[in-house]
Amino acid sequence: MVKIAMVAGQVNPLLGHGAHADAPPQGLHVHLAELSSALAGAGHEVVVYTRREDRDDPDRISAPGGYEVVQVPAGPPSPLRPDETASAMGEFGSFLDREWRQRPPDITHAHYWLSGLATQLATRSLGIPTVQTFHSLGTVEHRIREKTAMDASARDRIRLERLLARGATRMIATSSDEVFELARMGLPRTRTTVVPSGVDAVHYSTAAAPDTTRTRKHRLLAAGPLELGSGFDIAIEALAGIPDTELIIAAHPAPPYLSRRADEQEKSRLVKLARVRGVQGRVRIRRDVGRDEMPGLLLSADTVVSTPWHDPSGMLALQAMSCGRPVIATASGGMLDTVLDEATGLLVPTRSPEAVAAAARRLLSDATTRATFGIAGRDRVLARYTWDRVAEDTLRAYERCVPVRRTAHRTARTGVQ
Known part of the structure; x- marks a missing residue:
C-alpha cells in the first residue's frame, strides 16, 4: 500500500461525484475524483487536499470513492478565481507542512501549477517525492490567444511552471503534445510520463437512453x-x-x-x-x-x-x-x-x-x-481509457519515485458483464 497525498487547491473532487447539483460534468473535478477512487480501490491510501470554500463544511470528509478529502483553511472560505487563489497558496503550503510532519505520505501528487507551489513549499524540507501534473500549461494558453499581449501574471505563471517542473521528482503529462511543450521548457523527456485522462465507461455507454427530440435528418x-x-x-x-x-x-x-x-x-x-x-x-x-x-x-x-x-x-x-x-x-x-x-x-x-x-x-x-x-x-x-487503467499508469509513474507494492486490484469498470 502506498500513502498518496493528492493536492488540488482549486479543485474539490466531491464535485466530480455529484455532491453538488451544479457540478460541471467534466474537468479536473471529475479527473481528481475518479483517479482517487481508482487508486483507493486498488488498495492504496489516498488523501486529497483542497481549499475550503464554505466555512460550514467539515474539515475532513470520507468520499464515496474510498478516499479522504481534507479541506484546507487557506484564504477566504468562498469560491475564488484562479488568479485570486494564488495568494492563498502560501497559507495552503504551511498547512501541508504541518500536516505532513505529523502524517507523512509516501508520495505527493500536485494537480495544476498553483497546487505545485503549495506542495513544493511543504516537501522541500521533508524529503517527500513530488509528482506534478499541470493539466494545462501557461505557454500553450498564451499561444492560443495569438496576438493578446502577455501580462505580468501570465509571465509569472510560465516562469513558475518551469521552476515547478524542474523541482518535481517526476512530471506526469496528460498528452504527448504536453511532453513536447515541457521539453521546450527545458525538462528532459526522461523525467516525464504520459498518463491521459480517463472516462467512466459504465456511465458513458451505449446502454443509455438517447434523447429523441431531433428536428432534422x-x-x-x-x-x-x-x-x-x-x-x-x-x-x-x-x-x-x-x-x-x-x-x-x-x-x-x-x-x-x-x-x-x-x-x-x-x-x-x-x-x-x-x-x-x-x-x-x-x-x-x-x-x-x-x-x-x-x-x-x-x-x-x-x-x-x-x-x-x-x-x-x-x-x-x-x-x-x-x-x-x-x-x-x-x-x-x-x-x-x-x-x-x-x-x-x-x-x-x-x-x-x-x-x-x-x-x-x-x-x-x-x-x-x-x-x-x-x-x-x-x-x-x-x-x-478506463479510470482503472489510468490509475495503473499513474502507479507506474509513482514507482519511478517510491516502491509500490501491488495489491489485489478490483475489476476494471468497463461496463462489460
Whole structure:
C-alpha cells in the first residue's frame, strides 16, 4: 500500500461525484475524483487536499470513492478565481507542512501549477517525492490567444511552471503534445510520463437512453463551457455548409466564481452568429447540462464535434467514443492522442469551419463509416481509457519515485458483464 497525498487547491473532487447539483460534468473535478477512487480501490491510501470554500463544511470528509478529502483553511472560505487563489497558496503550503510532519505520505501528487507551489513549499524540507501534473500549461494558453499581449501574471505563471517542473521528482503529462511543450521548457523527456485522462465507461455507454427530440435528418453535438475558447462558433459556421442537420450545444454549468452574465453574453454572441450565417433555426443551445444528461445527448447525435482552441484532456472525445459515436476533433492537445484519425473519428485543423463541414458531410453521408468508427472508439476506450487503467499508469509513474507494492486490484469498470 502506498500513502498518496493528492493536492488540488482549486479543485474539490466531491464535485466530480455529484455532491453538488451544479457540478460541471467534466474537468479536473471529475479527473481528481475518479483517479482517487481508482487508486483507493486498488488498495492504496489516498488523501486529497483542497481549499475550503464554505466555512460550514467539515474539515475532513470520507468520499464515496474510498478516499479522504481534507479541506484546507487557506484564504477566504468562498469560491475564488484562479488568479485570486494564488495568494492563498502560501497559507495552503504551511498547512501541508504541518500536516505532513505529523502524517507523512509516501508520495505527493500536485494537480495544476498553483497546487505545485503549495506542495513544493511543504516537501522541500521533508524529503517527500513530488509528482506534478499541470493539466494545462501557461505557454500553450498564451499561444492560443495569438496576438493578446502577455501580462505580468501570465509571465509569472510560465516562469513558475518551469521552476515547478524542474523541482518535481517526476512530471506526469496528460498528452504527448504536453511532453513536447515541457521539453521546450527545458525538462528532459526522461523525467516525464504520459498518463491521459480517463472516462467512466459504465456511465458513458451505449446502454443509455438517447434523447429523441431531433428536428432534422442529422444531428451534431458539441459540448463544453459556454465561453469563447470552446469553439462553438466554429461548429456554427460549419453548419452553414452541412444540409439538413441540426447542432445541439450542450453548455456545462459555469464555475461558481464566474457570473451568469458571462454565460449570457457568450450565448448572445452565438445566437447572433447563427442568425448571420442563416442557421438560427438549426442551432439549439442547452444551458446547464449535467453529467446525467450527457450520455443520452451523445447517443442522440450522429457525430460529435469537438472544436475548442485547445483541449489538454480530450474529455468530450472520450465520452463520445465511450458511447460509440464518431468524433470530429481539432488536431491539438489531448485529442491528438485520444482520437485515431480515420479510425475512431476525423482530425481537422484548428479554427477551420470549412474542414469541419467537409468532415461532417463525409460522415453524415456514410452510416457504415460512422458505425465502424463508433465501434472502434468504444473498443479503444475500454482498452486504454478506463479510470482503472489510468490509475495503473499513474502507479507506474509513482514507482519511478517510491516502491509500490501491488495489491489485489478490483475489476476494471468497463461496463462489460
